[in-house]
Amino acid sequence: MTELAGWGNYPKFPTELIEPRAPAAVPRFVAERSGLIARGSGRAYGDAAIGERFTVLSGGLNRMRSFDPQTALLTVESGVLLADILTTFASRGFFPKVVPGTKFVTVGGAIAADVHGKNHHRDGGFGDNLESFQLALSNGETVTCSRSENTELFAATIGGMGLTGVILEATIRLLRIETGWLRQETKVAKDLDSAIAELESSASATYSVAWIDCLARGTSLGRSLIYTAEHATRDDKDTLRPDLEPFPAPRQMRLCVPGLFPSWLLNRASVQVFNELYFQRGASKAGAQSLIHWDPYFFPLDSIAGWNRIYGRNGFVQHQCVIPFRQARVVLAEILDRVSRRGSASFLTVLKLLRESNGVISFPLRGYTLAMDFPITETLFAFLDELDELVVGAGGRLYLAKDARQSRATFEAGYPGLPVLRDIRRHTSGKERFVSRQSARLGI
């Protein structure tokens, strides 16, 4: 038995690890055991990738299967990291169509969480850009799922948190890029209204996201920096920075958070100072276009190894909700107001426009998603329960990949597709087979 936690270091559970060395070994493991869940690189924040009894690690499923430069179709085993795909293909002129905020996720995990990136408002999530995958079912059978084959399982597995089976390999279509650079523009929003207006008016940009100063209050509540970007063409690069190589080398990790980072360093005052400096620095560059390497653009936190440790030994949770358009402005303002009053120090608060998703219990829906980190304290969960009431009241939901503590009621209210998933789990007898600590907690 091994004690396992997610990226937030909370909660921790003992589980037995299973480490298949190749995809072919997985079906047998699956057919012989109950209460198991697949785990990629453990970047889900809470209890989603901790098996009730067994946890299937996908580290051994790290081979690429094939790549066709003509069609840009890439087939990989499910344990391959996006980081691996990026370092292998970015310099060859290909890029994943959807990348989340960290490149250290596996392809299997990206499907199971239907991860979204800064282009979700335009291009949808990881599942929308997926061609097909192979899934090991509870009876030891392996099936291919796509938009034309086993379509129900396809839709239920995208965002399905591993509860339909173990993904063995997947085929994705890569995007062609002319350079490894992004052409970025920063805009300043003085409050929440202008942040929302700015995000809406920049909806035609491929990538857009807002960083919010979560400690700003009063008339500055919701003040933000809005970043929009496009993959730089060869012409863009030659105009802006003729001195640069079209395909820069991947960046190395430069910083590492020590094992015992004193968490008291992260308090209201220090974050306020940080946010002020960050906001002023961003505001000073507003309007100008700049070229930025794909790595720091998409994955700013990846350059700091173990950044999750800054929240200390007790761990942290990330609260990520999505609020449908109609009530978004009012509810977001209320949430931000409560957070800033409480004085919780969330370093990175992010606001982003999402569109509908096609997964049965996939997270995104048309509206705004807000993500905030909270170090775990005695009063935190009661506070988050109150935020959840606002979210549910507005027809919103919480992201399962980040969740460690929402109630069943919150979950059931947010995910109308749940009965469909439960049905599929019953039919394929996946219900006893595939059980994570999260699915047990939420009664999926």
Next chain:
Amino acid sequence: MTVQKHLLVIGGTSDIGQATALCYARAGWHILLAARDPGAAQRNADDIAARTEVEVSVHTLDVLKTDRLAGFVAGLPILPDTVVCLVGELGEQERAQTDLALATLILRTNFEAPSLLLGLFSERFQERGSGTIVGVSSVAGDRGRASNYLYGAAKAGFSQFLSGLRNRMAIAGKVRVVTVKPGFVRTRMTAGMNLPGFLTVDPGKVADEIYRAAEEKQRDVVYVSRRWRFVMMVIRAIPERIFKRLRL
């Protein structure tokens, strides 16, 4: 590269073998993978081809069937420029102390088979007048210890074989022989072991060192981590009278 170069990896399904093949493929080499399990080797071959677009071929070989080694070498589509031998079996020391079949397997896999095979390649390389032989041995062969002396003894034999072969080839001319001692590597062989972090490396690091030693620098004996060279110097220097009582 003007002339297409070819690398043969013996033990092409090992983690270090895969990393080494990939490292050479990135430098533009064509790859031949030899392994006992052609299915597993094909999986690695596909991986390398998807990543690099180089040609990779798979060749079935059971090194313990020593009467077939000459046929294997003769049957290759091309005589490679470099051959890297990663054949090895850690075994279980304690069981092997009484299980003669296991002890024999450890001795044959780590010493007999790789030595015979590389010996065959050295003859062909010498005929051609060029070639590089890389034998992956082990720091365990530097001094016998209670915890793994069967493996260590076989690796010691292999290291001495490589040393003698290098000597002969150096006098005769153009064939190079490189001995690589990786130390602890995070692989399937060591999965589940409690390894000291500062002495442990990833397979990719071993691969980089193999490429550097064999193709860029003219190295003879390579400790993948410099720290190991020092550690083994100390371990070798301890008088036997004291060493025999130590638990290392």
